Amino acid sequence: MNALKRRTKRVLLAGSAITILLALAAIAVESEHRVGRFYAFVPYHNALRHYVYKFGVMPHSLADLEGEYNRFDRRVIELPSPPDYRSPTFRPVHATQGGPYLVLIEPKPQGLYDFTRFVIYADAKGSVIHHENVWEWELDDLIKRDDLSRAELQPLKNMNLEAQLGALAEHGIRLLPDRTVDELLISFSREDYESDPYSLLLTVMGSDVEEDPWGRRFSDDIWHFDTKCIFDHGAYVEIARRMQTLANGDLPIENLRDHVDTDGSEAWLEFELKGRRERFEPEVNDGWVDPMIFSWFVKMLASEGSTRRFIYCDLGGGQDCLIGCATEQELERLRRLTGQNFEWLW
DSSP states (O other): OHHHHHHHHHHHHHHHHHHHHHHHHHHHHHHHHHHHHHHHHHHHHHHHHHHHHHHSSOOSSHHHHHHHHHHOTTOSSOSSOTTTOOOOEEOOOOOSSOOOEEEEEOOOOOSTTOOEEEEEEEOTTSSSEEEEEEEGGGHHHHHHHHHHHHHTTOOOOSOOHHHHHHHHHHTTOOOOTTOOHHHHHHHSOHHHHHHSTTHHHHHHHTSBOSSSSOOOBSOSSOEEEESBOOSSTTHHHHHHHHHHHHTTTSSOEEEEEEEEETTTTEEEEEEEETTEEEEEOOOOBTTBOOTHHHHHHHHHHHHTTOSOEEEEEEOSSSSEEEEEEEOHHHHHHHHHHHOOOOEEOO
């Protein structure tokens, strides 16, 4: 009887030992996996710091954040990183103050016993950035609280027209010296401009004064472009001149001439750049511009060694857009200031 008890006790002890060993092994595997997750996610903390240091603003999108960090020669690792090569959820910050806001959320872990997520918080200016490891069941509540915090700081409404002009001037988009606020008010009322800051103002600043004498543009720094504008000779010369103006001296073209024959389906544009003759032959399409002309100017500006590139903002109607020229830093600051989706022109 005693022998049976001793044998049973040994079996139980052996079973307990095996259970403990299996548990320890599982903990070790999950700990190793968590360490791997940490080293895969924390580079996003470094990437965010690098981005804010370089541009002075928070990134507009995850693609911007990852792309800039992957071009950084002192990066720790390329993003997204191993072992999963999965990008986190990105929650852009549109507020101009406050925080910290929940900006980055690790993808759901694939381990059996992973019940946490790494997250990154940052204030609106990106001056304070920190990461945390939170329980999975906490995440929904954290997101709800973050949404409420963001809702308290919606984009500014009813912003004074003169204040908008001043802020845009600080970001490189200025009225020409002989243009006035009164001329802006010919097109729209003050209430129209101030109820939706920057959107309407940028469009009008990219246009001409709607009063005789005609042809007086508001700004040399932004262009409201209608893509259906190719009806006669001079149309492509006008495009070339505006791109030259936007480049602000970085595209010294001269001796421009063009030919547009919509009936004969023939068009060309010629000019000289530093003594070199350039010629572009666009497709003729019932008055629509050939979009490849903009790619041509993008490459030409880059070949001149300019630190600036052409940018654009689709206005949503499919026919018109805003075109400008900016450095990387200027583009990011303009996006942040105006809330408009400016992108590189390709």
